Amino acid sequence: MVIVVEVANWEVQKTLIDQGSSADVLYWPTFLRLDVPHSLIQPHTEPLVGFAGERVHTRRYVDLLTTFGVPPDTRRIMVRYLLVEANTSYNIIIGRPTLNHLGAVVSTPHLTMKFPGNDGKIISVKANQKTARQCYAESLKISSSGKQSKGDPPTVAHIACREATNLGPRTDPCSLP
Numbered sequence: 001m002v003i004v005v006e007v008a009n010w011e012v013q014k015t016l017i018d019q020g021s022s023a024d025v026l027y028w029p030t031f032l033r034l035d036v037p038h039s040l041i042q043p044h045t046e047p048l049v050g051f052a053g054e055r056v057h058t059r060r061y062v063d064l065l066t067t068f069g070v071p072p073d074t075r076r077i078m079v080r081y082l083l084v085e086a087n088t089s090y091n092i093i094i095g096r097p098t099l100n101h102l103g104a105v106v107s108t109p110h111l112t113m114k115f116p117g118n119d120g121k122i123i124s125v126k127a128n129q130k131t132a133r134q135c136y137a138e139s140l141k142i143s144s145s146g147k148q149s150k151g152d153p154p155t156v157a158h159i160a161c162r163e164a165t166n167l168g169p170r171t172d173p174c175s176l177p
Contacts, residue, residue, distance in 0.1 A: 001111060002132035003125050005092065006067035007079075008034050014091045014135060017113060017127070019106055021095030023048060026081035028059055030091040036064065044082060059083040068102065068115070069123045075115065077101055089135035 001017040012030065025048070040062050047055040066079040079098050099106065104115040111127035 001106060001108060001113065001127040002090070002129075002135060003068075003113065003127055005094070007092070008036050008064050010034050012091050013128075014089065014131060016090040016093045016135070017099070017106055018093050018095050019099065021093050022097075023093075024079050024081050024095050024098050025084050025093040026062065026064075027088055027091060028083055028085045031062070031081075031083055034064075036062065040064075041083065048082065048084065056084055056086055059085055066098075068113075069117075069125055073117060073121065073123045075102065075117050075123055089138045 003015050003017060004011060004013050005015045006012070007026075010033075012034075041060045042062065044058050044061040047057050049055055061080055061082050063078050063080050065076055067074050067076045069075055077098070079094075079101075081092070098104075102115040104113050106113045111129060113125045113127075114122055115125075117123045
């Protein structure tokens with residue numbers, strides 16, 4: 001499921017909801033585009049283990065306020081993102097830590113995620129099927145493109161892609177693709 005979230009007052013598209021992920025991941029190129037002070041970055045040395053058993057080194061972590069939903073039905077929580085340098089079609093992966101914190105129920109057949117808002121009202125977030133298909137198609141192209149050169153960042157096989165940063169400020173959503 002691919003949705004849009006707001007992180008640090010920026011609309012971040014290509015946010016993958018991954019119920020199998022034990023971490024919330026923010027990819028380094030996306031972090032750089034968010035214009036968040038580097039002073040917020042904290043040390044973290046544990047590598048992530050990918051779907052195919054490959055190790056992906058983290059660049060540290062950062063805690064950022066993240067908004068789920070579309071106004072007026074939103075919920076804002078602090079999310080701890082591991083910063084990762086990798087080739088991917090997604091900007092963010094939301095995993096079990098955040099899904100549990102939200103109390104989210106994800107329905108892949110309905111392409112919807114539901115969770116209680118602060119007022120107890122149930123908030124529904126719909127997936128963007130077109131974006132999900134584009135990310136998946138691009139990941140297949142990259143993962144089949146062959147070998148990496150020594151200087152390239154690691155590729156996470158099931159989420160690999162080149163296009164990593166479709167961001168736009170929430171204040172001007174009409175100018176976004």
